[in-house]
Amino acid sequence: MSTRPTVNPSLWSQDVPATTSEALSGRHTSHVVVIGGGIAGLTTALLLLRRGFEVALVEAETVGSGASGNNTAKVTALQSTKYSTLTRSHSAATVAAYASAATAGVELLSTLAEPLDCDVRRAPAATFALTEAERDIVRSEADAAKKAGLAVEWAEELDLPFPTYGAVRLHDQLVLHPVKYLRGLAAAFVAEGGRLFEHSRVLSVSNTMPFEARTAGGTVRAEHLVVATHYPILDRGLFFARLDAERSYCVAMRLHGESLPEDLSISAGSPSYSFGRHGEHLVLGGQSHPVGDRGIDFERYTALTDFAQKYFDVAEVVHRWSAQDPHAYDGLPMVGSYLPGALRLWVATGFAKWGLAMATIGAEVLADRISGAGNPHAALFSPHRLSLRNVPALVRQNTKTAKDLVGDRLSPVDEHDTAEVPIDEARVRRDGAGKKGVYRDQAGALHAVSLRCTHLGCLLRFNGAERSWDCPCHGSRFDVDGAVLEGPAVEPLPRRDP
Known part of the structure; x- marks a missing residue:
């Protein structure tokens, strides 16, 4: 087991x-x-x-x-490498307009949160270089954010227990209990x-x-x-x-008495690491990937835990969770x-x-x-x-979707008997002219569903980190019995005999 x-x-x-x-x-x-x-x-x-x-x-x-x-509970107008990324495909006026909107969003949320019991507090946000190779990326972000109108500053060090290679910081952002x-x-x-x-x-x-x-x-x-x-x-x-869906992972940990970072920090490279705190807990996020990627398993969480244990004295991992986000092509x-x-x-x-x-x-x-x-x-x-x-970018996005839609239908099916599906793993099996997904739970029971997404018919792939069937085309997700976990799908998957 x-x-x-x-x-x-x-x-x-x-x-x-x-x-x-x-x-x-x-x-x-x-x-x-x-x-x-x-x-x-x-x-x-x-x-x-x-x-x-x-x-x-x-x-x-x-x-x-x-x-x-x-999420990671950060409410900030400084958003990783957003401004340098937007600068590559938008005018300076558009990038400045985005900074203005982001700043307005932070302040509106602050106003709405003020009468509520939601642990809201001000904190600096920072995008930092985890390696020397990332320093130029962060410099570009600092320049782009400043040109967009944000009152950012350069910092050589952050309140993190490992070497960093420069950071762009924006004061008076927010963190809260979402x-x-x-x-x-x-x-x-x-x-x-x-x-x-x-x-x-x-x-x-x-x-x-x-x-x-x-x-x-x-x-x-x-x-x-x-x-x-x-x-x-x-x-x-x-x-x-016009949208891509991306999934990210988080862990919350108790430490052995050491101080927690106050800055709302995120590294600029890939993979990125996002740091925050809530009470006595360190919150670490990252390990993003497109929804429906092949080969996703529990290592997404393990990688975050291993990184934290390398630099912090971790007493216990108390929570693991994930979320996904749609990204527009522009x-x-x-x-x-x-x-x-x-x-x-x-x-x-x-x-x-x-x-x-x-x-x-x-x-x-x-x-x-x-x-x-x-x-x-x-x-x-x-x-x-x-x-x-x-x-x-729009053409590339839809070319990938077309490949996922056609390619998975042409891929071979494992012809082994469902009795050979290991505990806590999933396999794809033939289902008449189509395909079905078979998962064996920790108690040994089999769960089988059609792999045709009820949104637009793309074939689903198993996410071993979340034990879900995920759509690589548009991000819909289903549990092992077919219930909808994420849209755009609204109808469950039909169940199949194992």
């Missing part, structure tokens, strides 16, 4: 009372319905409520159960008259106005509909052709109308690991658009922008 350590809910999910909202049942109407109970959805819903709209929010699981509650923050937003939303429905996965949305969002138990009809599901669940608008969030010219159907996505700040300002963009107010960041975030400089 496997004895590998447990992957459990995030550090932020422990000891926080769950929200207790009922599932959607029956028929309801509202001015606005928001789909998704993360940072983007909850903030949009609360801002609209405070502007006099009647708002219903529908969440597939529970508030904070997705990426918003499974689940406490989300639950606080949800409580305020309900207390002020909003309607919150949890355990209510939206399965479809009507094509005509007023929009009707349908779950297994009921419907909500509204004049405006906001899709804030992290990765958009509606295929209209072709967002799946590096900017997509917030605005779902379709060109549509002013009733809205979307928020593409926050690329920095959603605490960027989804917050994105929510203000949506609240302004829906209420008819102007917003200085609306054009920057428009989902319908097109830059010729970024067309090659």
Whole structure:
């Protein structure tokens, strides 16, 4: 029997009372319905409520159960090597506009968090060189961030117990307890008259106005509909052709009495290492990869633990978790109308690991658009922008998707009997004209599902770190019995006989 350590809910999910909202049942109407109970959805819903709209929010699981509650808790306008990366494919004005939006997101979240019990505090953010070879990367980021208008400074040393080779630092950023923050937003939303429905996965949305969002138990009809599901669940608008999904891992550890780093630091190279602290815990994130990559296993967590143990006196690893993030082909969030010219159907996505700040300002963009107010960041975030400089990235992205879609169908199938599937491992087997995935759990029982993703039919690959079947095309994920873990898929996988 496997004895590998447990992957459990995030550090932020422990000891926080769950929200207790009922599932959607029956028929309801509202001015606005928001789909998704993360940072983007909850903030949009609360801002609209405070502007006099009647708002219903529908969440597939529970508030904070997705990426918003499974992150590194950093709220910062300095975002790894974001500015030097944007500089390569966008104008100086666009990069400066992004810095302005990111700064506004940090300050708006600070204002919203102030009355909430969510352990919010100010801290410097830093991007550092872990090796001498990374020093030029960090210098480029410092230059790009300064040109974009951020008040960054250069530092030769950080509060880390190993050598670094220079860093760019931005003071007065934020770190908080993200689940406490989300639950606080949800409580305020309900207390002020909003309607919150949890355990209510939206399965479809009507094509005509007023929009009707349908779950297994009921419907909500509204004049405006906001899709804030992290990765958009509606295929209209072709967002799946413009987004890549990336998965990252985190560990939280108790140390033997030594001091913890205060800076919100992240290394500039690949693989990157992201450092933070919460109470007595060191939080270390990294080991990112495209969703659906081949050969993913528990070593993603082991690599983080090994790195920490090399430099810190680790007493115990107490939590392991992961999350994934959609990245737009041109590096900017997509917030605005779902379709060109549509002013009733809205979307928020593409926050690329920095959603605490960027989804917050994105929510203000949506609240302004829906209420008819102007917003200085609306054009920057428009989902319908097109830059010729970024067309090659879009082509590369979709070429990879096409290869994944076709290549896995042509790959040979292991013809061994399912009885030979080892404990805590998965194998692909023939399923008539198609393929099925077979996993043997730690008790020896077999679980078999169709490997055809219920979104657009790509074949899934096993993620051994999370024990899930993941889609390399658009990022949908399913558990070993076929239940949806991540969208854009909304329907479970059909089960198969082992």
